[in-house]
Amino acid sequence: MIKNHLINRDIAIVAYGETKIERRSGKTVFEFAADVMEQILSRCGLKPADIDGFATNVSHSESANQYATTYMCDALGLTPRFMHVSDHGGGSGLACISRGAMAIQAGMCETVLVLGADAPTTSWNGKNLGYRPEFWDPTGIQGPAGAFGLLMHRYMAQYDLKFEALGKLAVSQREGAVLNENALESLRKPITIDDYLNSRPVSSPMRLLDAVMFADGGNGVLMMSTERARALGFKKIVHPIAYSEIVNFNGHEAQPDITETGFSVVGPEVLDKAGLAARDIRMFHPYDDFLIAMMLQLEQIGFCKHGEGSDFLLGTDVTWRGSLPINTGGGQISAGQVGLASGLTNLVEAVRQIFGEAGARQVADASNALVTGIGVIPYGGTWSVSTAMVLEQGQ
Amino acid sequence: MSGTASKRPVPVPSNTSRPFWEAAKERRLVIQYDRQAKRWQFYPRAIGLDSGRRDLEWREVSGKGSVYSYTVTHIPTAGFEDKVPYALAIVDLDEGVRMLANVIHVAPDDVRIGMRVKVCWEEIGEDAVYFAFEPDLNS
Numbered sequence: 001m002i003k004n005h006l007i008n009r010d011i012a013i014v015a016y017g018e019t020k021i022e023r024r025s026g027k028t029v030f031e032f033a034a035d036v037m038e039q040i041l042s043r044c045g046l047k048p049a050d051i052d053g054f055a056t057n058v059s060h061s062e063s064a065n066q067y068a069t070t071y072m073c074d075a076l077g078l079t080p081r082f083m084h085v086s087d088h089g090g091g092s093g094l095a096c097i098s099r100g101a102m103a104i105q106a107g108m109c110e111t112v113l114v115l116g117a118d119a120p121t122t123s124w125n126g127k128n129l130g131y132r133p134e135f136w137d138p139t140g141i142q143g144p145a146g147a148f149g150l151l152m153h154r155y156m157a158q159y160d161l162k163f164e165a166l167g168k169l170a171v172s173q174r175e176g177a178v179l180n181e182n183a184l185e186s187l188r189k190p191i192t193i194d195d196y197l198n199s200r201p202v203s204s205p206m207r208l209l210d211a212v213m214f215a216d217g218g219n220g221v222l223m224m225s226t227e228r229a230r231a232l233g234f235k236k237i238v239h240p241i242a243y244s245e246i247v248n249f250n251g252h253e254a255q256p257d258i259t260e261t262g263f264s265v266v267g268p269e270v271l272d273k274a275g276l277a278a279r280d281i282r283m284f285h286p287y288d289d290f291l292i293a294m295m296l297q298l299e300q301i302g303f304c305k306h307g308e309g310s311d312f313l314l315g316t317d318v319t320w321r322g323s324l325p326i327n328t329g330g331g332q333i334s335a336g337q338v339g340l341a342s343g344l345t346n347l348v349e350a351v352r353q354i355f356g357e358a359g360a361r362q363v364a365d366a367s368n369a370l371v372t373g374i375g376v377i378p379y380g381g382t383w384s385v386s387t388a389m390v391l392e393q394g395q
Numbered sequence: 396m397s398g399t400a401s402k403r404p405v406p407v408p409s410n411t412s413r414p415f416w417e418a419a420k421e422r423r424l425v426i427q428y429d430r431q432a433k434r435w436q437f438y439p440r441a442i443g444l445d446s447g448r449r450d451l452e453w454r455e456v457s458g459k460g461s462v463y464s465y466t467v468t469h470i471p472t473a474g475f476e477d478k479v480p481y482a483l484a485i486v487d488l489d490e491g492v493r494m495l496a497n498v499i500h501v502a503p504d505d506v507r508i509g510m511r512v513k514v515c516w517e518e519i520g521e522d523a524v525y526f527a528f529e530p531d532l533n534s
Contacts, residue, residue: 149466
């Protein structure tokens with residue numbers, strides 16, 4: 001029996017921090033982390049000693065360091081009584097928040113900093129081992145873009161994929177990035193559907209503008225019990241009210257349908273845990289490594305039926321003004337993917353929107369949000385990790 | 396490394412995968428079979444994914460199958476600079492298992508889902524033979 005450890009709204013996110021996203025910044029992971037922590041401490045009037053819980057992702061830059069998370073505590077002056085590191089790839093951010101909540105509920109700590117920082121375009125030390133050196137690298141597959149090219153052709157064989165629908169999604173997210181001062185500067189220019197359709201093929205039918213670009217940066221949130229948040233006088237709070245994850249979805253199957261993802265499990269489940277239907281979701285902040293990944297999520301979480309993602313997108317305004325705003329800050333595809341800290345970029349945008357601090361791109365009714373994470377490419381498959389969390393404005 | 400052509404990665408067998416690569420040298424395709432679950436699995440694992448038992452054996456397979464999906468790569472990885480564009484496919488072997496491989500001896504744009512293919516072998520380095528697929532004109 002799977003239970004919802006967040007349903008009592010006893011956990012509160014009280015602050016967020018986010019750096020400008022940059023390419024070849026020349027900066028270290030520790031500098032980005034310091035920027036994020038300073039923003040959060042300044043906003044809350046707290047000091048490092050007030051943080052007694054710490055959760056973070058494995059970064060590309062520090063992944064060769066077996067003690068990266070402990071070193072991070074030392075670099076930031078933290079003395080946590082609870083420490084956690086997730087290697088869910090782009091699912092890490094939500095995984096960290098879910099575990100931070102459990103640690104607070106279990107009484108291990110009171111105040112958890114969930115932080116993501118990575119600088120892969122400055123320092124790359126990541127090395128995917130496992131099946132890859134023998135059964136992936138020698139084939140010349142163009143990394144995740146190749147895997148998603150395979151996925152897209154299979155989707156096209158089973159369903160109706162309209163490229164203008166993906167183009168509309170790209171154009172809508174880009175509009176958000178233009179209004180997002182933290183987005184990668186080179187991407188803060190509007191694009192058209194023709195720009196998308198005419199962009200360079202990478203691994204057919206995957207085009208350049210289907211795909212995310214790696215960059216350097218950091219982001220994070222501060223969590224505590226709702227009781228403590230009230231006692232400390234925080235006026236703006238966000239409750240995570242439901243979370244689900246699945247790892248290695250279909251991994252034991254020899255010939256699974258690769259168009260079916262873990263969101264077919266965690267999507268309906270997380271909505272059920274929150275007591276909501278897809279139509280009740282005010283904003284959707286899906287993990288976006290590739291445009292097709294968002295379309296599959298829309299279908300499998302239940303915003304539309306399987307195979308009807310193209311028509312759903314063509315018939316729905318998904319900008320910040322629309323009926324279902326999607327990744328209003330540009331998402332990763334238009335703001336840049338901050339390495340493996342990426343799982344928090346869209347989460348931080350959702351928190352910013354619920355706080356009413358999104359400026360020119362503020363969503364009118366930002367009272368709740370569905371945020372997701374995706375991580376890790378399995379052999380011959382789509383993605384291994386699917387995470388989903390519902391956020392709600394605290395009253 | 397300017398002026399030096401980059402090299403296609405050559406697999407280094409592990410203790411688990413060694414029988415696969417030993418057979419590949421003889422241009423035979425062998426796949427792990429879970430004797431408890433009566434199921435094939437690929438890539439090679441240390442345990443049967445279905446049964447959770449280590450009762451695995453290597454069995455030679457037909458090497459015949461069909462393209463489950465494909466992609467044509469336009470931006471090459473190391474060692475593939477002179478091959479672009481090149482086709483990659485997920486191939487469903489007739490025995491009921493799936494492999495990721497290059498599709499060669501055919502124009503990349505002529506690869507189609509459902510296309511019948513059979514295994515073939517490429518020498519990719521000293522003492523290194525790698526599997527690929529080519530159109531199977533007899534099935």
